[in-house]
Amino acid sequence: MATDKVNGVKWKGFYNLTFRWLKVFLFYLTVLSLCRVIFIEILQEYIGNGVTAGDVWLAVLSGARLSIQTAGIITMVIFVPYAFTRLIYKKAGYIVLNVLSGLVAVTTAVLFFASIPYYHQFHSRFHQILFNAVNDDMYALLISLVQEFNLPLRLCGALLMAFVLWWLLDKFLACQVSERLGLQGILSKRGKGGIWAERILVIGGLYLVARLIFFGGSLSWENSVNWENAGVTRDQFLNEAILDDYQAIYRGYRMNGRLLSSEGLDFTPEQVRDLAAHMANRPADSNNLAVYLTKNAQGSTINKPKHIFLVLSESFANWPLLDKYADLHIADNVKKIIAGDDTAYCGTFLPNGGSTVSAVTGIVTGLADANLYLTTMPESFSAPYPTALAPQMEQLGYETNFWYAGPATWERIEPFTLSQGFDHFYGRGDMPKEATGSVWGCDDEYLYQAVLAGVQVDKPSFNIVLNVSNHSPFNVDLTAKGFDSATVAKALPDSEKNNTELMTQLGHFWYADRELGKFVEAVKQKYPDSMVIIVGDHAERYNIDKKPNIYERYGVPLIITGKGVRENTFIPAAAGSHIDIGPTLVELIAPKGFTYMSIGSSLTRSNTMGVNYAVWLTHDYYGEADTLPLTPLLIEGSQDPGIDTLELQIYIDTIRSLSWWVPKYGLILDEVLPYANGR
Structure with a gap:
């Protein structure tokens, strides 16, 4: 009897925490979805010709699926510290809940108010350029925000919106929705079987929502929505609107991370010039790569x-x-x-x-x-x-x-x-x-x-x-x-x-x-x-042979x-x-x-080698591109005509050095100021 009572108290506590968690989740899913609708309404001038109401609804619904994940993460940010603190001291838990919900409300509101002028400026939701701001003149940037984008007025509007969000969430959490709807205990009143049915139903519902959050609006990864595949409409603006502000910032973060991870290659300007000249079969007498890359x-x-x-x-x-x-x-x-x-x-x-x-x-x-x-x-x-x-x-x-x-x-x-x-x-x-x-x-x-x-x-x-x-x-x-x-x-x-x-x-x-x-x-x-x-x-995604050679794998x-x-x-x-x-x-x-200008060569004229990030290939041989010395392996069925591994290494270095230098520094080779020369 005592055990049942204790278990009942524990279950009631778990039930209440679960319902509070779901309330926070549904609240922010609704907020993010409404922000998306308002964003589209305010910036509807960017919608292209021929876009129908169906396209707009597709953007709104696809965005809601994407925001399931965002709302889930927001909920965890608020709820996990609250739940742990509440176990230690109940009143401290409520303080943590109020503080964190306030911070999230401010962040959400500020991002939303900032997204409007950001789109006006860049025709994009937050993206990689956002992370380049740290390299700008911060004072000049602040003055620009104040003078051009009415920063004080927008900040006041954002803070007002944040207060409203914080107040609404507080009222929503205080509202006994389960009791008003007659949900709490509706099955447990039917005896022991009803108690277990209620518990299974709640845990099953929690598991279902958790999967939707984890897989981005889907029950499995095959159909998940993320920032990379969210653009399903035929309109560029609506595709941007599908991203909520948090997802847009995450996109920018990932894009910036990819850029920063571009480690570059270790070639000096002199080496790049000599390799380019060798490829063009002409003297290395110019610091302009156009001389070597231009073909007739x-x-x-x-x-x-x-x-x-x-x-x-x-x-x-x-x-x-x-x-x-x-x-x-x-x-x-x-x-x-x-x-x-x-x-x-x-x-x-x-x-x-x-x-x-x-x-x-x-x-x-x-x-x-x-x-x-x-x-x-x-x-x-x-x-x-x-x-x-x-x-x-x-x-x-x-x-x-x-x-x-x-x-x-x-x-x-x-x-x-x-x-x-x-x-x-x-x-x-x-x-x-x-x-x-x-x-x-x-x-x-x-x-x-x-x-x-x-x-x-x-x-x-x-x-x-x-x-x-x-x-x-x-x-x-x-x-x-x-x-x-x-x-x-x-x-x-x-x-x-x-x-x-x-x-x-x-x-x-x-x-x-x-x-x-x-x-x-x-x-x-x-x-x-x-x-x-x-x-x-x-x-290199699948082969019948579990250990394919380089030729069959790549x-x-x-x-x-x-x-x-x-x-x-x-x-x-x-x-x-x-x-x-x-x-x-x-x-x-x-x-x-x-x-015309090219680094590659025509297969109708002279090209007999191919190379990529990992391997090289000729008509008769293949091998790994980063082994020293290069180790040629004969393609099955080919004859053995011999191969000049030195010339192959020069080719690999040429392709890589030019493909690294040109996009980073342009066509001009300058040892002192490589960044100063345009394309």
């Missing part, structure tokens, strides 16, 4: 196509194209393209890095991965780098478009690509309304549908198309698409025949291959004088198909990486004498 096209080898489509395909590795995996039948459509007499294929090709963003930066800027996070560097948004691809394609007469199946906010891809010279960017919000997909973007078929519908037949265009379906969470309905898992299973080793996770991964490669085949066929029918380039963004295919292309378009010993796509394309289509 040797004359087109095919008639200039009306449209060019560069498909950057998610996780599209080269190993499924190898003969040893032919029985899997997951790459039959791309193999059929390769077998055509209008197609060139290079199977010794490396991605720029191990992530999609590295692939994007490598192709868009022409710069190799060199310990710099280009999508966070302010220089990337001031002007295109001199080796950027889009401006050079524009000089050849093309309108430049970047098509991405996912949210425009991912890795700041929209402002990054536009800043690097692309005329237009199309993201998740521009895809068909009926499109299915994952948290990362729409399924490939809908992306290709949008591209085919959006490219005008008579207007020459260069299009980069970045898909996402072959990426976890793997949620394409493979059965509905017709995937024959039984055939694939037969070709797997006995140890993998029942590996459902691997089967799902292989099925998504099959789906990506199928949609690529359909897209290429549709392009050739609709735009007969066109060219399609297919390349994987990276490869390699991606490079495929060019279209009118005028031939099997022997690439030189016999061709090998390269993402930074070589631009010069290869220019040398294929540009008239003789056309000048």
